[in-house]
Amino acid sequence: MQRLAAWLVARPQNAVVGLAVTLLLPAPQLTSGVIMVLLVLEQGMRQAVIEAMVAAAALLTVSLIFGVSVVSLLTLMAGTWVPVLLLAVALVSARSLTLTMQMTVILTVVALTGFYVVVTDPVAFWEPYLVTMAEIALQSGLELNQDLLNAEVMTVSAALAFWMLYVAGLLLGYGLYKKLPLETADFGRFRDLSFGRVIALAMALASLLALVVDGAWLQSVAFIVFAMFWLQGLAIVHWLHAEKILPLGAVVAVYVLLPLLQVLVFSALAIIGYMDAWFDFRRRIKKGLKGSRT
Numbered sequence: 001m002q003r004l005a006a007w008l009v010a011r012p013q014n015a016v017v018g019l020a021v022t023l024l025l026p027a028p029q030l031t032s033g034v035i036m037v038l039l040v041l042e043q044g045m046r047q048a049v050i051e052a053m054v055a056a057a058a059l060l061t062v063s064l065i066f067g068v069s070v071v072s073l074l075t076l077m078a079g080t081w082v083p084v085l086l087l088a089v090a091l092v093s094a095r096s097l098t099l100t101m102q103m104t105v106i107l108t109v110v111a112l113t114g115f116y117v118v119v120t121d122p123v124a125f126w127e128p129y130l131v132t133m134a135e136i137a138l139q140s141g142l143e144l145n146q147d148l149l150n151a152e153v154m155t156v157s158a159a160l161a162f163w164m165l166y167v168a169g170l171l172l173g174y175g176l177y178k179k180l181p182l183e184t185a186d187f188g189r190f191r192d193l194s195f196g197r198v199i200a201l202a203m204a205l206a207s208l209l210a211l212v213v214d215g216a217w218l219q220s221v222a223f224i225v226f227a228m229f230w231l232q233g234l235a236i237v238h239w240l241h242a243e244k245i246l247p248l249g250a251v252v253a254v255y256v257l258l259p260l261l262q263v264l265v266f267s268a269l270a271i272i273g274y275m276d277a278w279f280d281f282r283r284r285i286k287k288g289l290k291g292s293r294t
Helices: 002-010 012-023 032-043 045-066 070-094 097-118 122-139 151-178 196-212 216-228 230-242 248-260 262-279 281-293
Strands: none
Touching (some): 002 012, 002 032, 002 151, 012 032, 012 045, 032 045, 032 070, 070 097, 070 151, 097 151, 097 196, 196 216, 196 262, 216 230, 216 262, 230 248, 230 262, 230 281, 248 262, 262 281
């Protein structure tokens, strides 16, 4: 990974090739988006934008030759590069990974609020997508649980999916940046991530209000913010390994179980992360370790 990171930032043409080629791969937010974050952190926003524009021009030229939809390609480039570029710029400005991650939570809540303001009928908005999913499932011989596939579930799932993709792109890009064989800026460590008590309190208040006020928006906000705490729970797992409390096998097991037992593992990590926001387990454990050593 160190060689790859060094190659990408060595010459502008390397960056252009990296951005263009990886944009065409599945989940480009986790490939081309990661490279965009690396370029912004190492070279600055201006240079990264220039390289992205050159890559975009090359891709658009190829699309015209082969008759690929220009609108679809422009949408893909904007949806892949712009959000992670802004997150990388925010990271450089804030000089804090934790603060930047807290900003992503707030921005997601704002975006979700905007969705409910603009889309007055979420059921009608999601209906075409649900019909398409049902048809695909029917052709594949699968049976979808219609009770679980409704407008609220789709809204929450979409918001979480986009948040996770872009945040993963930021974290992986920052990790790649730290692999460079040069002196790099330090914006904090993932294992020290904490969303803080303010966000935890906001989630608790939203949950209480959702019990009193029958509103899909409040329920969605409360659920999404709680679900985001799974990342803080994962950070604690990495912290425990770094402190030699958990073996590497336990960390690997968490990642292996994530896709297999999604709801169970995500819920467990979210609960751990949310409780940590109030009780700061890492500080308490570290204090206990220092006390035992003395």
